[in-house]
Amino acid sequence: MTEPEVMLWSRLRRRGPDAPVFRRQHPMGAYILDFFCPSAKLAVEIDGHRHGEDAQRAHDEHRDRWLVSLGITVHRITASWVYEDVKEVADALRNLATQLSGRRS
Numbered sequence: 001m002t003e004p005e006v007m008l009w010s011r012l013r014r015r016g017p018d019a020p021v022f023r024r025q026h027p028m029g030a031y032i033l034d035f036f037c038p039s040a041k042l043a044v045e046i047d048g049h050r051h052g053e054d055a056q057r058a059h060d061e062h063r064d065r066w067l068v069s070l071g072i073t074v075h076r077i078t079a080s081w082v083y084e085d086v087k088e089v090a091d092a093l094r095n096l097a098t099q100l101s102g103r104r105s
Contacts (some may be wrong), residue, residue, distance in 0.1 A: 007082055031063055040099075
């Protein structure tokens with residue numbers, strides 16, 4: 001895991017009784033998702049500077065299309081946002097997962 005992933009995981013793994021469950025480094029087909037919330041069908045990817053490179057961007061787009069074809073919502077977050085305010089990022093992800101879980105019920 002990268003440093004921003006470790007920072008975020010330290011927040012996501014601590015949760016209340018009704019909070020959505022996230023998994024880290026979750027295998028999905030040929031890919032490993034940074035984080036995955038099964039109840040919301042939400043994949044979370046933390047994007048560092050490499051994700052701006054053409055080859056990585058093409059890889060990410062291909063993977064995202066495949067995940068969306070499975071009914072999974074893909075949410076990308078910049079590593080810089082995690083560094084700036086990891087609590088805000090974790091809270092935003094929990095809120096998004098809760099909203100998506102409600103739509104799927």
